[in-house]
Amino acid sequence: xxxxxxxxxxxxxxxxxxxxxxxxxxxxxxxxxxxxxxxxxxxxxxxxxxxxxxxxxxxxxxxxxxxxxxxxxxxxxxxxxxxxxxxxxxxxxxxxxxxxxxxxxxxxxxxxxxxxxxxxxxxxxxxxxxxxxxxxxxxxxxxxxxxxxxxxxxxxxxxxxxxxxxxxxxxxxxxxxxxxxxxxxxxxxxxxxxxxxxxxxxxxxxxxxxxxxxxxxxxxxxxxxxxxxxxxxxxxxxxxxxxxxxxxxxxxxxxxxxxxxxxxxxxxxxxxxxxxxxxxxxxxxxxxxxxxxxxxxxxxxxxxxxxxxxxxxxxxxxxxxxxxxxxxxxxxxxxxxxxxxxxxxxxxxxxxxxxxxxxxxxxxxxxxxxxxxxxxxxxxxxxxxxxxxxxxxxxxxxxxxxxxxxxxxxxxxxxxxxxxxxxxxxxxxxxxxxxxxxxxxxxxxxxxxxxxxxxxxxxxxxxxxxxxxxxx
Amino acid sequence: xxxxxxxxxxxxxxxxxxxxxxxxxxxxxxxxxxxxxxxxxxxxxxxxxxxxxxxxxxxxxxxxxxxxxxxxxxxxxxxxxxxxxxxxxxxxxxxxxxxxxxxxxxxxxxxxxxxxxxxxxxxxxxxxxxxxxxxxxxxxxxxxxxxxxxxxxxxxxxxxxxxxxxxxxxxxxxxxxxxxxxxxxxxxxxxxxxxxxxxxxxxxxxxxxxxxxxxxxxxxxxxxxxxxxxxxxxxxxxxxxxxxxxxxxxxxxxxxxxxxxxxxxxxxxxxxxxxxxxxxxxxxxxxxxxxxxxxxxxxxxxxxxxxxxxxxxxxxxxxxxxxxxxxxxxxxxxxxxxxxxxxxxxxxxxxxxxxxxxxxxxxxxxxxxxxxxxxxxxxxxxxxxxxxxxxxxxxxxxxxxxxxxxxxxxxxxxxxxxxxxxxxxxxxxxxxxxxxxxxxxxxxxxxxxxxxxxxxxxxxxxxxxxxxxxxx
Numbered sequence: 001x002x003x004x005x006x007x008x009x010x011x012x013x014x015x016x017x018x019x020x021x022x023x024x025x026x027x028x029x030x031x032x033x034x035x036x037x038x039x040x041x042x043x044x045x046x047x048x049x050x051x052x053x054x055x056x057x058x059x060x061x062x063x064x065x066x067x068x069x070x071x072x073x074x075x076x077x078x079x080x081x082x083x084x085x086x087x088x089x090x091x092x093x094x095x096x097x098x099x100x101x102x103x104x105x106x107x108x109x110x111x112x113x114x115x116x117x118x119x120x121x122x123x124x125x126x127x128x129x130x131x132x133x134x135x136x137x138x139x140x141x142x143x144x145x146x147x148x149x150x151x152x153x154x155x156x157x158x159x160x161x162x163x164x165x166x167x168x169x170x171x172x173x174x175x176x177x178x179x180x181x182x183x184x185x186x187x188x189x190x191x192x193x194x195x196x197x198x199x200x201x202x203x204x205x206x207x208x209x210x211x212x213x214x215x216x217x218x219x220x221x222x223x224x225x226x227x228x229x230x231x232x233x234x235x236x237x238x239x240x241x242x243x244x245x246x247x248x249x250x251x252x253x254x255x256x257x258x259x260x261x262x263x264x265x266x267x268x269x270x271x272x273x274x275x276x277x278x279x280x281x282x283x284x285x286x287x288x289x290x291x292x293x294x295x296x297x298x299x300x301x302x303x304x305x306x307x308x309x310x311x312x313x314x315x316x317x318x319x320x321x322x323x324x325x326x327x328x329x330x331x332x333x334x335x336x337x338x339x340x341x342x343x344x345x346x347x348x349x350x351x352x353x354x355x356x357x358x359x360x361x362x363x364x365x366x367x368x369x370x371x372x373x374x375x376x377x378x379x380x381x382x383x384x385x386x387x388x389x390x391x392x393x394x395x396x397x398x399x400x401x402x403x404x405x406x407x408x409x410x411x412x413x414x415x416x417x418x419x420x421x422x423x424x425x426x427x428x429x430x431x432x433x434x435x436x437x438x439x440x441x442x443x444x445x446x447x448x449x450x451x452x453x454x455x456x457x458x459x460x461x462x463x464x465x466x467x468x469x470x471x472x
Numbered sequence: 473x474x475x476x477x478x479x480x481x482x483x484x485x486x487x488x489x490x491x492x493x494x495x496x497x498x499x500x501x502x503x504x505x506x507x508x509x510x511x512x513x514x515x516x517x518x519x520x521x522x523x524x525x526x527x528x529x530x531x532x533x534x535x536x537x538x539x540x541x542x543x544x545x546x547x548x549x550x551x552x553x554x555x556x557x558x559x560x561x562x563x564x565x566x567x568x569x570x571x572x573x574x575x576x577x578x579x580x581x582x583x584x585x586x587x588x589x590x591x592x593x594x595x596x597x598x599x600x601x602x603x604x605x606x607x608x609x610x611x612x613x614x615x616x617x618x619x620x621x622x623x624x625x626x627x628x629x630x631x632x633x634x635x636x637x638x639x640x641x642x643x644x645x646x647x648x649x650x651x652x653x654x655x656x657x658x659x660x661x662x663x664x665x666x667x668x669x670x671x672x673x674x675x676x677x678x679x680x681x682x683x684x685x686x687x688x689x690x691x692x693x694x695x696x697x698x699x700x701x702x703x704x705x706x707x708x709x710x711x712x713x714x715x716x717x718x719x720x721x722x723x724x725x726x727x728x729x730x731x732x733x734x735x736x737x738x739x740x741x742x743x744x745x746x747x748x749x750x751x752x753x754x755x756x757x758x759x760x761x762x763x764x765x766x767x768x769x770x771x772x773x774x775x776x777x778x779x780x781x782x783x784x785x786x787x788x789x790x791x792x793x794x795x796x797x798x799x800x801x802x803x804x805x806x807x808x809x810x811x812x813x814x815x816x817x818x819x820x821x822x823x824x825x826x827x828x829x830x831x832x833x834x835x836x837x838x839x840x841x842x843x844x845x846x847x848x849x850x851x852x853x854x855x856x857x858x859x860x861x862x863x864x865x866x867x868x869x870x871x872x873x874x875x876x877x878x879x880x881x882x883x884x885x886x887x888x889x890x891x892x893x894x895x896x897x898x899x900x901x902x903x904x905x906x907x908x909x910x911x912x913x914x915x916x917x918x919x920x921x922x923x924x925x926x927x928x929x930x931x932x933x934x935x936x937x938x939x940x941x942x943x944x
Contacts, residue, residue, distance in 0.1 A: 011630040016756070020633055027729070059755045064862075065694075065724025080726035083764060113609040125812070127592040137585040137780040138915075158483035161492055173645065175804035180805050205804045223535075224712065254539025254552035257499070260553065283531045284488070292499065292555060308609040310811035332677045333652050334806070339782035339814055340597070341610065351755035389535075434655040443610075 004047060014049055017057035022057065026066050029082040037067060037075040043058065078277065099152060100279045103416035104452030108246065108394040108440035109275075113308045115364060120353060121344065128343035138341050142330035144171025144315070145342035151349035156301075158355075160277065168294075170316050170326060174309075175275060175302040178316040179238075181329055182298060185322055186236040186269055194237040196224045198425035198433055200245050200273075203238050216428035221387065223249035226258045229239055236298075237263070238271040242286040245275060246422060246438045247396050248388010250286055253333045255465050260289070263296040269319070270297045278304050278358050280391035281366040295319055305442075306358060311341055332419050359376055365442055368449065375453035380460075383468075393442030396422055399460070402435045402467035415459055417452060435467075474518060486521055487528035494529065498538050501554040509539060509547040575707050576924030577890035580718065580912035581747075585780045587836060591810070592825060593816065600815035608811050614802035616643025616787070617814035621654040621772045623821035624787055628773075629828070632749065632757045640766075642788050642798060646781075647747060647774040650788040651710075653801055654770060658708040658741055658793055659684055666709040668696045670897035670905055671716050672747075675710050688900035693859065695721035698730045708770075710743040714758040717747060718894060718910045719868050720860010722758055732761070735768040741791070742769045748777050750830050752863035753838040766930045767791055773816065777865065777914075778830060783813055837865060837914055840921065844913045847925035852932075855940075865914030868894055871932070874939035887931055889924060907939075 004021045007141035008015075024214065025031045040058060044051040058075060061067045069075045136145075143149070154164040172178045183206045184195070192213040195204055199219075207214055215231055217224045222246040223467050229237070241251035251259075263270050264300075272289045280286065290299040294317070302314035318326055330336070348354050372395065376384055387396040404421035422436035441449055460467060476493045478486075484758050499502045505649035516523040530547060533539045541547040608617075608777060615621070621641035638879040644650045655665070655678045656790055664685040667676055671691075679686055687703055689696045695716040701709070709731065723731075744761045752758065762771040766789070774786035790798055802808070820826050844867065852871075859868040876893035884891050894908035913921055932939060 011626060012633060014681045016633045019759075021552045023759075026725075035641075051673065052534065052559045056756070060759070063722060064758055065722070065726060065728075065753055080724055081729050083729045095692075110610055113606045116609070118601055125597050125601065126594045129590055129597065134585045137588070138582055139781045154483060158901070161484060161488045173810075177806035202804060208800075209804065250535060250537070253550055254537060256537075257553050257555045283535055284528070286536055287491075287532070288857045310808070312808065312810040329681075332648065332674060332681065334784065336647035336782070336784065338645075338784040338810055341810055 013056075015053045015060070017056035018043075018047070018049070018054060019060040022061060023066055026061075026077055026081055027083045031077050033077050033079040033081070035077045037077065039074070047140050049271070054354045066194070071143075073086055091417070092397055101416065102413065102418040104444075104448055104455060105418035105438040106394075106441065106444070106452060107418055108420070108438060109305070109309075110440055110443035111305050111308060111393065112361070112364065112368075112443050115361065116308055117353065117357060121348070124344040124347045124353075125340060125345045127183075127341055128347060132339060132343055136294070139335060140164055140339065142327045142336050144169070144337060145339060145346065146351075148342045148346045149315075149345050152301075155349050155354065159358075160291075161287050162291050162299075164290075164294075164317055168317050168320070168323075170318050170323070170330075171333070171342060172316055173337055174304055175300050175314045176202050178300045178314055179271070179273075180206050181326060181333070182236070182271055182300075183207050183210060183212065184329060185325055188233070188235045191233045191235045191268075192231065193235045193279065194229060196239060196244065197428040198246055198422050199238070199240070200275075201272075201425065203273075204427060214427075218432075219244055219245070219247055219249065221249050222261075223247075223251035223255065226251075226255040226262070229259075229262060232262075232266045234266070234268050236269045238273065238290070240273045240275065241289050242274050242277045243280075243389055243391050245273070246394065246425060247433070247436075250389050251289075254392065256292060258297060260293045264293070268296075269322075272297050272299045274299065274301055276392040277301075278306050279362055279390070279393065281369065290317060298322070299349050306346075306354070307345070308363070311345075313341055313404065314344060317361070368441050368444070368446070371446045372439070372449050372453075375450050377459040379453050387436065394437050394438060394440040396436050398436045399465070399467040400435060402460075402465045404434060404437060404465060408463070408465055411457070411463055413460055417459065419456065419457055475808075477596040479770045485525075485528075486532050487525045487532070490515075490519065490521070490526060490529035491532040492672035494533060495538055498549055498553055498690050499555045503549050505549050505551040505554070507549045509533075509549065511546075525726065538794055564896075572729070573888065574885065574890040576916075576920055576927060578866075578913065578916070578924060579890055580910060581781075581891070582775070582912055582915040583777050583780060583865065584836065587833065588780055589825065589829060592869050593820070596816040596819045596825075597812060600812055600819060604726050604811060604815055608815075611807060612811065614799045614808050616641070617811060617818065618808060620814045620818045620821075621787075623818050624773075627821050627826065629868040631830075632763075633759050634771075636762075636766075636789055639793075640789050640792070642790050642795070642802075643814060644786045644788055645784045645806070645809055646776055647745065647772050648786075650786055651743070651745075651807070652678050653798060654708070654772075654788070655682060655684065656801060657797055658743075660705070660707045661728040663705045663707045663740075664703060665707045666701060666703070668711060668716065669710070669900040670718055670894055671710070672745075675743075677743075686899075690900070690904075691716055691719055691721065693721050695719075695723035695727065696731075696776070698723075698727040698734070701731075701734060701905060704734075704738045706738070706740050708741045708743055710745065711761070712745045712747065713761050714746050715752075715861055715863050716743070716750045718866065718897060719905070719908075720864070722861050723761075728761055728764060732765045732768060736765070740768075741794075744769050744771045746771065746773055749773075751834055751837050752861070753834065753841065754862045759909050761819045762789060767852055770794075778826070779817070779820075781879065783817075785809065785813055785817060840913050840916070840918070841867070843918045844911070844925075845920050851925050855910070859908065866910060866912040868908050868910050869940040870908045871937070872907060874932075874937045876906060876909060876937060880935070880937060883935055884928070884931055889927055889931065891928065893934050 015376045040051050040054040044054045047162045062156040067075050068078050152169050155167045156164050192215040194217055196219050197216040224239050277285050290297040299317040316385040385398040420438045422433040422438050489894045512523050512526040516526045519808050540550050622638040624635040625638045628636050664687040665679045666687045666689055668691050669688040696711050749757050762769045771789040857870040892910045894905040894910050
């Protein structure tokens with residue numbers, strides 16, 4: 001009667017296999033309630049294992065209540081433990097097609113991580129691991145590692161001239177988490193969030209996932225057209241004033257002042273996303289909206305572009321009235337950031353390794369940008385117009401007369417090219433940006449950039465997207 | 473006219489200080505729209521700085537739109553950039569009282585991090601940093617590091633006999649994030665979440681913060697009283713079957729089967745929180761509900777207790793129908809976990825350093841538990857009853873006849889003791905657990921435990937909480 005199909009899994013002890021086999025019979029009703037279990041001696045004999053092994057399995061059954069035992073009486077099967085093992089009819093998640101094989105992937109938001117000083121970073125991680133106190137390995141604070149908040153304040157002063165109190169710096173798991181938390185924090189019933197169109201899909205998705213309304217702010221060469229904002233009751237306005245994503249405009253001082261005046265008069269917060277302010281190739285970093293009015297602007301920064309995305313470290317500078325609620329939300333969302341990277345980043349900033357790395361990367365991205373623009377010039381001459389300020393890791397290219405839609409996406413992917421049309425990021429009805437493509441170059445080397453542009457040219461010559469090639 | 477109060481901040485370049493000073497005057501309206509800027513030569517002379525420095529400041533003003541410049545014409549102040557600098561009336565966040573000075577803090581959920589193998593962990597972090605490929609430092613996947621998912625599946629097999637597909641393992645920023653995401657994922661309009669009373673406040677807070685209804689499940693010595701669950705339309709049921717938090721019962725097989733039957737018949741998911749299943753002192757780990765029906769149970773695990781809380785690593789085993797929605801939510805919440813700790817934990821599991829560490833900690837916590845129970849015996853003899861299975865890092869102590877409320881909390885804190893009454897974790901109306909205290913001992917040494925219990929005894933003798941001391 002007692003046979004067990006031993007599994008060929010070294011990981012599973014004999015006792016556990018016996019336990020699992022007995023449990024399966026009990027659950028299936030093959031061993032009925034009140035029935036007496038075989039003696040451990042008997043079972044050990046028939047299975048050819050030691051009696052201790054069987055005792056261990058019996059202890060497991062008893063501890064979990066599959067059997068009951070009274071002093072002196074034999075062990076019996078417990079009541080009501082039978083379970084009808086009908087097949088559960090598990091639906092399977094839709095299988096996604098294999099990731100396309102993109103030979104030239106001009107995706108945006110990807111820094112060149114091969115140039116990051118990994119050896120130094122490793123060293124700083126190791127040192128941080130040695131220096132942190134036991135208290136810091138426990139639950140510390142949803143605000144973040146205090147020394148890091150201080151170093152970020154100093155970094156913002158020397159890189160952007162911002163005067164920030166470390167007490168107002170809150171560490172986040174990247175900018176994405178900041179947007180997620182802010183959507184919940186700033187929502188006022190019935191009042192829309194105002195977003196730029198086009199803009200990054202993260203903020204839009206977070207807001208619409210929660211069922212909150214959105215109002216769009218059109219974007220021109222200079223950034224968000226603030227004077228088109230007519231709604232006065234808004235939950236918050238989200239802007240990228242230093243380098244509009246994706247079109248690249250720098251929001252002029254007049255529009256900045258107008259936006260601040262609106263925020264003050266109508267009592268709303270502005271979310272300022274400074275996603276790549278470090279990488280400006282001509283002149284110093286743009287000073288942020290935040291420094292015009294720290295009480296109405298929530299500044300969101302990230303280290304995903306300057307260091308690497310899988311670090312998951314960003315921060316938000318939070319006006320005091322929002323801080324208590326933020327702490328509560330963060331505590332019950334994921335408690336806090338891991339401490340080790342925070343401590344290593346503290347050292348990276350304190351020793352100015354950050355400043356050195358940024359200088360190096362700015363040079364490097366500047367060269368990639370030149371290479372990219374030369375390739376554009378070579379293949380499309382002056383018929384194509386790059387948009388925006390000379391900064392960041394991407395460019396929006398305007399092909400006058402063209403119209404880029406799903407057909408372009410399919411045909412370019414088939415050719416091995418990963419390029420997004422700008423109008424994919426325009427959820428508003430106006431499609432004035434349908435003649436523009438968005439190309440990230442930060443993570444690509446010169447060869448890939450040149451090849452990719454030549455493939456794009458052939459595609460533009462072949463297809464008829466309404467644009468006439470005029471390159472050499 | 474042109475005077476600048478140089479700041480004594482070495483971090484701020486002269487050019488930026490000039491820029492900030494000019495910008496302030498423009499914003500305040502002291503330099504009016506259309507007004508001509510002084511020539512760079514003139515300003516440089518009056519400030520005693522080089523002309524290049526002034527040019528740099530002018531470039532910043534121009535780039536940000538505070539001034540306008542046409543070829544050949546002098547630079548002028550832009551229009552509409554004046555901002556009325558009225559005081560913004562910033563409310564300050566309420567200042568919290570200084571953290572109480574607790575000499576004997578019997579907080580729960582705190583492992584002893586001083587015994588963690590930091591040197592080995594540092595080494596594994598360093599090796600992981602060297603081995604990860606550039607692609608892994610970028611955005612990889614909201615699911616988690618694949619090799620880690622595989623190691624977790626193997627770990628669950630050898631430690632708990634669970635058969636898990638790595639494809640179903642999703643990495644989280646601790647168990648807290650799992651609960652947060654599951655609340656959003658499983659909510660059905662109007663249907664309550666069913667929670668144990670008492671239970672950990674994390675799940676309760678997450679659910680009520682979203683305005684979702686809650687139904688309570690009373691708890692006795694054996695865990696949740698499943699037969700009191702009468703509601704059939706529920707969003708999900710949250711339980712701690714291996715070691716009820718905080719009362720310590722092991723949910724018996726009969727109740728397990730009843731709960732699974734309910735879930736199948738009424739089509740809801742069970743959230744199984746296995747927060748400290750590793751630390752069972754008598755016999756092997758309890759096998760989870762998950763292994764009875766993987767299609768109706770969502771198993772949540774954490775490394776906060778086995779490694780350390782500030783690691784922020786946990787996982788959830790997710791039925792396939794929930795996986796796509798989970799990916800979407802996680803992607804827009806914080807994208808993914810940092811990669812480095814995931815890679816290091818992979819090595820920690822693969823090399824069995826985990827198994828060794830758990831064995832060591834089980835011994836260590838077992839000794840602490842004995843020490844704790846001896847101190848209880850010494851001071852309270854048999855008049856006090858410890859609840860629950862011999863496992864985990866805390867004990868619930870029942871003082872028959874006593875009633876612990878806010879007065880106890882205040883008086884014990886004043887005496888330097890950090891101890892929570894169990895009824896603080898009972899949001900339901902029934903107060904049958906008001907005679908119990910919750911004491912975490914995992915992070916304390918023998919001296920602290922013994923002293924703390926002696927202070928508790930004096931407090932019980934002094935105060936009148938309805939309990940009569942009978943210790944020696």
